[in-house]
Amino acid sequence: MEKKKGSLLTFRPDIKVVDATIRDGGLVNDFRFTEEFIRDLYLANVKAGIDYMEFGYKASKDIFDVNEFGPWKFCDEDSIRSIVGNNDTDMKIAVMADVGRCDYKHDIIPKSESVIDLVRVATYINTIPTAIEMVEYCKELGYEATINIMAISNAKESEIDEALELIGNSNADGVYLVDSYGSLYMEQIDELADKYLGMAEKYDKYVGIHAHNNQQLAFANTIAALTRGVSYLDATANGMGRGAGNCSTEQLLGFLKNPKYNIIPLLKFLEKHIIPLKKSGTVWGYNIPYLLTGQTNQHPRTAIAATKEGRTDFLNFYLELNDKD
Numbered sequence: 001m002e003k004k005k006g007s008l009l010t011f012r013p014d015i016k017v018v019d020a021t022i023r024d025g026g027l028v029n030d031f032r033f034t035e036e037f038i039r040d041l042y043l044a045n046v047k048a049g050i051d052y053m054e055f056g057y058k059a060s061k062d063i064f065d066v067n068e069f070g071p072w073k074f075c076d077e078d079s080i081r082s083i084v085g086n087n088d089t090d091m092k093i094a095v096m097a098d099v100g101r102c103d104y105k106h107d108i109i110p111k112s113e114s115v116i117d118l119v120r121v122a123t124y125i126n127t128i129p130t131a132i133e134m135v136e137y138c139k140e141l142g143y144e145a146t147i148n149i150m151a152i153s154n155a156k157e158s159e160i161d162e163a164l165e166l167i168g169n170s171n172a173d174g175v176y177l178v179d180s181y182g183s184l185y186m187e188q189i190d191e192l193a194d195k196y197l198g199m200a201e202k203y204d205k206y207v208g209i210h211a212h213n214n215q216q217l218a219f220a221n222t223i224a225a226l227t228r229g230v231s232y233l234d235a236t237a238n239g240m241g242r243g244a245g246n247c248s249t250e251q252l253l254g255f256l257k258n259p260k261y262n263i264i265p266l267l268k269f270l271e272k273h274i275i276p277l278k279k280s281g282t283v284w285g286y287n288i289p290y291l292l293t294g295q296t297n298q299h300p301r302t303a304i305a306a307t308k309e310g311r312t313d314f315l316n317f318y319l320e321l322n323d324k325d
Helices: 021-029 035-048 077-084 125-140 157-168 186-203 218-228 249-255 264-279 288-295 301-309 314-321
Strands: 016-019 052-057 092-098 118-123 144-149 174-179 206-211 232-235
Touching (some): 021 035, 035 052, 035 077, 035 264, 118 125, 144 157, 144 206, 157 186, 174 218, 174 232, 186 206, 206 218, 218 232, 218 249, 232 249, 249 264, 288 301, 301 314
Parallel strands (some): 016 052, 016 232, 052 092, 144 174, 174 206
């Protein structure tokens, strides 16, 4: 597979935009979106030329209480079909399956019976063998499948090399570089993207990126990865996602030079749904606690708690993050 790179004035036909608004944004509101919100986002994504729309998680109902979450935590086939029908569009449907949180042999049905196209398996570096087992199962059922290695900023280089080699020898279609903590800078993205792409070219796979915005670098890191040759680009409407959120779709579509993408349907969606959602009290996006967890390469759970509590004692929060005792 020829290495693909781009510049700020070119577009590549291999680029795929993956909308993760419902899945990552669902972590902000326990997946309690209105049906109108989901349907309008689906229609906006289709009109905008989005390549994949991720509807949520395939979470186990034995682990998570269905009464505590909206339907997109579980993505039952009937729930997705109530929005997309048979999905007679060019846009593909994706879901995420977390290692250890998905009863995949029970909850993932054969592709011939499902409107879902892509299963993205989320894993930490120490559970790669299980992730590969899940991918092989999904591939046997007829799905496209990726492995998304979370919290890569906490992994050792030797671990990353070994993990990529294991994935390379699997049937996964692609592998994702995931900056879970929003701690990576563009130079680090460049190095990791080159490492991932080296494996991908060797084994004929693609590479994707999923960035978080703790240091307001999600968009910058996404286009940095793009120019190295990464082709699957995650984004969310107005950056809606866990904690500091993600690369925003409107930024990405405004940047990409491929005429297939159209920002106008998304702007209409933002006006109709995102502004009222924020006014209702749903909170996500850059703030100081998220910045500090990003700078210290830590999981944002403490920043999420601080944000919910309305803390503004930033120095105390910073000292707590750096208290190693």
